[in-house]
Amino acid sequence: MRTRRMHAGRGARLRCAAVVVAAGMIVAACGGADESAEGLTATIGTTSDVNPRGVEELREGGNLRLATTSYPANWNTLSNDGNEAEIADILRPLMPRSYDIDAAGKLSVNTDYFTDIELTSTDPMRVTYTINPKAVWSDGSPISWEDIASQANAMSGRDKRYLIAITNGFEFVDKVERGVDDRQAILTFTTPFADWRGQFAGNSMLYPKSVTGTPEAFNTSLVDAIQVTAGPFAVTATDRAQGRITLGRNPSWWGATPKLDTITYSVLDRSAWVQALQNNELDLALLSTIDDVKSVRGTEGLQVRRAPGNRWRHITFNGSPGSILADPAVRVAISKAIDRQGIVTAMQNGLVENPVPLNNHVFLQGQEGYRDNSLGFDPEAAARELDALGWVRNGDLREKDGRKLVIRDVMYNDPTWVQIAQIIQQNLAAIGVGLTIDTKPAAGYFTDVIQPGDFDATQFTFQGDPFPLSSLRQIYYYDPGDLQGNYGRIGSPELNALIERTLTELDPAKSIDLANQVDRAVFEEGHSLPLFQSDGSYGARATLANMGSPGLASYDYTKIGFMK
Incomplete structure (x- = not known):
């Protein structure tokens, strides 16, 4: 049930440097596996790690300091511009949910x-x-x-x-x-x-x-700010220039009184989060590498909290007319040449006991309904299929009708995304396909680059939740007049019809089976490739209670606070 309500939040930024070793394989220069990975599998389970405490154990007041990578482009998360996980994170203490x-x-x-x-x-x-x-x-x-x-x-x-x-x-x-x-x-x-x-x-x-x-x-109406809310907190101050958002107690709130006085979000580049945590400028930060974990563990007053994460990385292809990847057979062949196990091993060795790629577009590992519907890693088959499609290798690259098979891979400017792209670059070079790495800043990444389709391939992050089916139409249904989150502009009438059948099936077992048929069809369209789930590691102030690595759980913002 790997639900995902396309909250395509900006990808987590890993600080781990990439090095090229003699065999030409890029690996993570983050140290080997150690005790930090002990007991942490790569699957969603029934756990969270939030330092649960009764409210009577918490002190009154305090300011919770959190980070976000950019100021919200639109405070309406229902809109295409505001549909990002980080914006949703800021709004959860403010808005009603059922x-x-x-x-x-x-x-x-x-x-x-x-x-x-x-x-x-x-x-x-x-x-x-x-x-x-x-x-x-x-x-x-x-x-x-x-x-x-x-x-x-x-x-x-x-x-x-x-x-x-x-x-x-x-x-x-x-x-x-x-x-x-x-x-x-x-x-x-x-x-x-x-x-x-x-x-x-x-x-x-x-x-x-x-x-x-x-x-x-x-x-x-919510591009610049949000005025009317209905949560335990309300927006009390914003400063776009300084990159600061402050939430305070909502005087109209009718529920339990929050323990915190305020929540402050600061706009910080992801690479600065761990240092800000160590400098006592943040109270919680997402961690992405074994180096991050070791840094937090080595700092007095901090602790690592982690439960299997519900965010997952992927690569989306552009199938619009005229794109180098307009032919689904080319996309499928290229998909088979990407070593996703190699990617997850490089990225999560030491963070997860047995790193494995994510092999489903609909369900997270460990959720009911998860099956491996992927096409598998088969570079020899990929090469044969490209040969049959007329993409003939001429030296290092394949050509057809005077056009070289070179893909422009667009991503947020982050060392981890670049490292993933470098691995893919080497994978594709082995079958005569070129890949150009094109990095972009966080500001305007979705509105100016991804939504207009300014890429051949792109990498960003989706977020899972317990409602796996709604996003099928959003991401994999293709309507040229209503793209929603199908930024690659890929699909078919047959896939659309299958999505409709899945969404209208009330029998849980039948809907799961249909959802897996959708997943297989998405792989066969060459729409996108899931890469891996987040390991769910967070660095937290040791005194912070009822917040940390939640897994699938939602937070109760009235109970978050600092221990006495």
Whole structure:
């Protein structure tokens, strides 16, 4: 069940240097495996590592200091510009979500916002949301059925002026009606939708109707800042120039009082996070290499927290007309020449006991439904297939109709992404395919580069959650008039139809089987290649409680704080 709500957050930045050894293979110059990897597998499980403490053990107040790699391009995570994991991280203490999630991915209704969420009919399918009568937006207005109805309309995809990141099943919602009062919404579906529980959960937060009511408001009203929220915290100060965002307690909050006074986000290049943690400028930071782990372990007052991570790296190809990879057979051949096991071994040796590549686009390792549907590493087959397609090797490179088979691989300017690209570069050179490494800054990476399709191949990160099916349409369904997250512009009518069948199947076993058929078809389209999951390592201030490496779990921001 490797869900992923395409929260294509910026890729984690590894500081590990790449070196070329005599055999020509690039490996991580990060030391060998040691006790740091003991007990850590590469699979999602039922664990989290957050230093769980009762609120009575925490001191009142305090400022939690966190980092992000760039200032939000758009505070609306439902929009294509705001659909990034780091933006969602900042917004989670601020916005309503329908479910709380534990480390095993088990759901429970988030009673701060809803007293009940129920599938009340299957023919036609109806879901009833009953809103907590105390729930209000930060401007004092009640959260009502109209907010749900407005968001359902905006996300339906029917009005193409809404620049949505994902329909999230709202394309199947026929109508949203007022229930017994303004605090109840009844969604009626035209067809069943398998992942209905995820429509206002995970990263798909509920926004006020003032944001979703018109295309203009949806697309642009949150570009500079967010005004109306409904969480235990609210935005109290922002400074784009200084790269600083401050959250303070929301005076309109009706739930448990947060232990923290404030949460401060600082914009920092990923390479500076560990040093900032060591310098007592941050309280929590994602770690990416064995060197990061050793640095944190060697610093008094810090500790490593880790549970298997739900973010995963991948490479997406560009299949648009005129692209060097427009032919799916070429993409598939190239996919077979990329040694993903070699990549994960180089990147995670010492961080994970037995590093293995991720072999599914839909489910994370360890989640129910995970199967290996990949095409495998077979460079000899790749070479034969390119020969048969007329790409003839001439010296170091293959050519066809006067065009050299050279791919421009675009990525965030980060040493780890570059190291991965260098491994791929050597893999492809062995079969006569060139690869040019083209790095970009974090600012504008998605809006200016990825969304317009300015790449032959690109690397970034997706994020998993317990709702694996909604993102199938977002990423792998191909509609030239509504790309959503299908930045490679790759797909087929057959794949679209299979995705539709999967999304409308309410039987869990059947939907899992169909989702795996989708996954295999995605591999066979040469759409993209999953590489590996995050190892989930974080460096934390030892006194920080109820926060760290959560696995699939969601945080309760009222319980995060510092020990007495």
